[in-house]
Amino acid sequence: MIRKRSGVSHRVLALAALGAWLVLLMQAQVQAQVQVQTQVQTQAQTSPPNKTQGPLRDVVPLGGWWLDRTEVTIGQFERYVRATQTVTRAEKEGGGFEYGAGWERRRGWTWRQPDGVPASPDLPAVHLDYAEAQAYCQWAGGRLPTGAEWQKAGFTEMRQNPPAPWVNGRTYPWTTGDSPQGANTSDPDPWPRAAPARATRAGVNGLYDMGANVWEWTSDARGQERRTVGGSWWYGAFNMKADVQAYKPADFFAVYIGFRCAYDRAPTGAGASSS
Ligand SMILES: [Ca+2]
Numbered sequence: 694m695i696r697k698r699s700g701v702s703h704r705v706l707a708l709a710a711l712g713a714w715l716v717l718l719m720q721a722q723v724q725a726q727v728q729v730q731t732q733v734q735t736q737a738q739t740s741p742p743n744k745t746q747g748p749l750r751d752v753v754p755l756g757g758w759w760l761d762r763t764e765v766t767i768g769q770f771e772r773y774v775r776a777t778q779t780v781t782r783a784e785k786e787g788g789g790f791e792y793g794a795g796w797e798r799r800r801g802w803t804w805r806q807p808d809g810v811p812a813s814p815d816l817p818a819v820h821l822d823y824a825e826a827q828a829y830c831q832w833a834g835g836r837l838p839t840g841a842e843w844q845k846a847g848f849t850e851m852r853q854n855p856p857a858p859w860v861n862g863r864t865y866p867w868t869t870g871d872s873p874q875g876a877n878t879s880d881p882d883p884w885p886r887a888a889p890a891r892a893t894r895a896g897v898n899g900l901y902d903m904g905a906n907v908w909e910w911t912s913d914a915r916g917q918e919r920r921t922v923g924g925s926w927w928y929g930a931f932n933m934k935a936d937v938q939a940y941k942p943a944d945f946f947a948v949y950i951g952f953r954c955a956y957d958r959a960p961t962g963a964g965a966s967s968s
């Protein structure tokens with residue numbers, strides 16, 4: 694009887710051990726599956742590399758050429774820096790400039806931190822001289838626009854069927870339309886300094902900040918100077934006007950000067966968007 698009981702309890706023990714082993718095996722399988730899933734998810738987030746490394750563009754078609762819808766942002770410029778290991782002059786030389794009692798260097802003010810403190814990636818990239826802006830545009834497959842291109846795109850509506858109140862073929866007095874309202878100037882508005890991309894009112898051709906916010910480099914040259922256009926948040930609306938001739942030394946960089954790129958071919962590739 695005792696031996697028989699013992700035999701039964703051995704079988705029970707063996708079955709229990711088998712059951713425990715099966716549970717462990719299933720747990721291990723589930724764990725392995727989770728690990729594989731995590732790996733797949735991680736790979737999906739980090740690849741292909743050009744999804745996060747290439748230029749990210751939102752361009753406006755203008756009949757044979759294209760223009761960035763917004764000023765190049767800190768986030769866009771960061772992709773370029775990651776891809777090219779570029780170190781800008783403002784970083785190397787200890788900071789960009791702001792106007793105080795004359796031009797004053799501000800320590801630690803760079804494209805990444807325009808005002809010396811961590812900034813939104815949607816703010817315009819500034820503290821970049823003409824060559825640095827041009828180098829970014831070339832990397833992105835474009836170039837800096839000419840002053841005439843800026844004027845055409847900024848003031849004359851070229852969309853075939855633009856949304857109201859815009860009228861195809863009409864040239865407006867302001868990049869924002871019939872008045873400078875909605876632009877980021879020094880006049881009363883919601884933005885005491887630079888405004889992030891798409892925060893102001895969309896203007897002619899659906900472009901943002903062609904007037905005010907930050908000056909934009911163009912390729913128009915006068916000796917060692919290059920023309921900047923549109924005015925900035927530091928000025929009143931008068932500097933948004935098409936005929937303003939504001940040339941600056943090509944090797945200058947400051948908190949008020951940014952840029953956008955023009956393209957002779959439809960930008961394609963990672964991150965491109967024509968919306
Ligand atoms: Ca303002």
